[in-house]
Amino acid sequence: MAILDDTMQKQEVKLSREEIQRYSRHLIMPEVGMEGQLKLKRARVLTIGTGGLGAPLGLYLAAAGVGHLGLVDFDVVDSSNLQRQVTFTTADVGKPKSEAAKARLSALNPAIEIVSYETRLTSDNALDLFRDYDIIVDGTDNFPTRFLVNDACILLGKPNVYGSIFRFEGQATVFGYPDGPCYRCLYPEPPPPGLVPSCAEGGVLGVLPGIVGSIQAMETIKLILGAGDPLVGRLLLFDALAMRFRELKLKKNPDCPMCGTHRTITKLIDYEEFCGIRGEEAPAMTDGIAEITATELKARQDRGEKLFILDVREPHEFQICNLNGKLIPLGELPRRVNELDSSVEMVVHCRSGKRSADAIHFLQTAGFKKLLNLKGGVLAWADEVDPRMPKY
Amino acid sequence: MAVKVMIPTPLRQFTGKQSSIECNAATVGEALGSLTGTFSDLKKHLFTEDGKIRSFVNVYLNDEDIRFLSKENTPTKDGDTISIVPSIAGGSEEHN
Numbered sequence: 054m055a056i057l058d059d060t061m062q063k064q065e066v067k068l069s070r071e072e073i074q075r076y077s078r079h080l081i082m083p084e085v086g087m088e089g090q091l092k093l094k095r096a097r098v099l100t101i102g103t104g105g106l107g108a109p110l111g112l113y114l115a116a117a118g119v120g121h122l123g124l125v126d127f128d129v130v131d132s133s134n135l136q137r138q139v140t141f142t143t144a145d146v147g148k149p150k151s152e153a154a155k156a157r158l159s160a161l162n163p164a165i166e167i168v169s170y171e172t173r174l175t176s177d178n179a180l181d182l183f184r185d186y187d188i189i190v191d192g193t194d195n196f197p198t199r200f201l202v203n204d205a206c207i208l209l210g211k212p213n214v215y216g217s218i219f220r221f222e223g224q225a226t227v228f229g230y231p232d233g234p235c236y237r238c239l240y241p242e243p244p245p246p247g248l249v250p251s252c253a254e255g256g257v258l259g260v261l262p263g264i265v266g267s268i269q270a271m272e273t274i275k276l277i278l279g280a281g282d283p284l285v286g287r288l289l290l291f292d293a294l295a296m297r298f299r300e301l302k303l304k305k306n307p308d309c310p311m312c313g314t315h316r317t318i319t320k321l322i323d324y325e326e327f328c329g330i331r332g333e334e335a336p337a338m339t340d341g342i343a344e345i346t347a348t349e350l351k352a353r354q355d356r357g358e359k360l361f362i363l364d365v366r367e368p369h370e371f372q373i374c375n376l377n378g379k380l381i382p383l384g385e386l387p388r389r390v391n392e393l394d395s396s397v398e399m400v401v402h403c404r405s406g407k408r409s410a411d412a413i414h415f416l417q418t419a420g421f422k423k424l425l426n427l428k429g430g431v432l433a434w435a436d437e438v439d440p441r442m443p444k445y
Numbered sequence: 446m447a448v449k450v451m452i453p454t455p456l457r458q459f460t461g462k463q464s465s466i467e468c469n470a471a472t473v474g475e476a477l478g479s480l481t482g483t484f485s486d487l488k489k490h491l492f493t494e495d496g497k498i499r500s501f502v503n504v505y506l507n508d509e510d511i512r513f514l515s516k517e518n519t520p521t522k523d524g525d526t527i528s529i530v531p532s533i534a535g536g537s538e539e540h541n
């Protein structure tokens with residue numbers, strides 16, 4: 054483990070009596086022993102994201118005695134997180150996640166050092182943040198950050214323990230190992246925005262990140278101990294509904310722009326631009342899409358205007374709440390565009406305003422002009438117009 | 446050659462929710478062509494306009510990435526499994 058040897062040599066650490074008792078189940082295993090536990094104590098691991106994946110990850114790394122844990126998350130706890138982010142309690146709703154996670158993990162194991170970074174990971178801070186850590190664990194939830202984490206790890210020579218989930222499927226592997234592949238070997242480019250939904254749009258079985266995050270914790274611990282076969286060059290695929298694990302080979306791509314023989318990327322880039330996203334709050338705004346707020350829509354309807362409403366969500370979302378619109382799920386729109394009348398002014402909506410923006414882009418290419426995006430989707434309608442509407 | 450194509454979750458909406466499709470094909474390219482022939486909505490998600498597999502989708506024959514075999518010309522045998530593996534990013538929480 055060349056990556057961790059330097060750290061091991063520099064630091065002299067011991068276990069206290071309390072720690073020996075705490076880690077006794079590790080110490081009696083030949084694969085860990087005192088030597089392994091000291092490696093864990095010297096190790097410095099940075100977890101990016103303290104949510105679905107970050108929760109079990111943080112808990113198991115803290116429990117195992119990883120001596121220096123960094124937790125990066127800019128967000129606050131929301132009640133919809135509690136379906137899967139098991140480090141948080143109901144009382145934590147509204148608190149910064151990195152702080153709430155730090156409190157929980159400290160209570161579990163006061164013997165380790167935990168640093169919380171309530172900050173968004175960006176090209177400006179990633180290298181400085183990563184530099185002090187041995188291993189980075191990617192528990193993020195969006196493509197720009199996945200690429201950012203990968204690139205920063207490769208530039209600094211740090212392993213990246215990767216895990217990702219979607220609905221009931223998960224992936225896990227270890228990128229950034231010497232002679233191993235990186236994320237860009239597998240995916241040189243991100244998908245266009247809107248093609249692969251986020252958990253907010255696609256949903257996720259709560260316990261799934263519990264399993265994948267635990268796998269990430271396991272891989273991190275194996276790397277620190279130098280034990281077993283880590284998932285370097287192996288993509289673990291998990292289908293929770295079928296309860297099947299499969300494995301695919303991941304090869305280092307010699308043409309990889311990041312880690313190949315003729316690397317072309319030598320510094321961090323603008324990842325939002327790379328992924329085709331121009332602004333998280335309102336991607337529509339800079340793309341010439343006209344918007345209507347929920348308040349304005351209600352006012353126009355109250356005045357007796359008959360506005361055609363197109364709902365591009367999925368049928369199960371329509372059942373939760375709806376604005377009585379015509380439902381054509383985004384994926385079906387190209388095939389069913391003939392059901393729409395381009396001479397009529399149309400308000401297009403989804404849950405939060407993202408999918409509807411994509412729908413409008415498509416409709417514009419199909420020649421539609423009288424289009425309005427409902428800013429903030431049904432969530433905004435629930436906030437501004439009808440508080441009885443359930444939010445999901 | 447009778448092969449099975451595994452459909453990842455994000456693309457099952459285009460295959461009538463089926464998680465795997467059986468077809469007959471001599472190469473990986475033929476299998477994918479047969480798949481997108483039957484499920485035309487799938488085509489633009491898997492292929493660019495000039496017919497190349499999109500770069501955020503990886504295709505495997507059994508456990509090997511076809512980019513390191515003969516790409517779409519990789520020959521298949523009876524009982525082979527072709528896996529379509531798109532990049533997924535879900536992890537921490539909603540990110541709107």
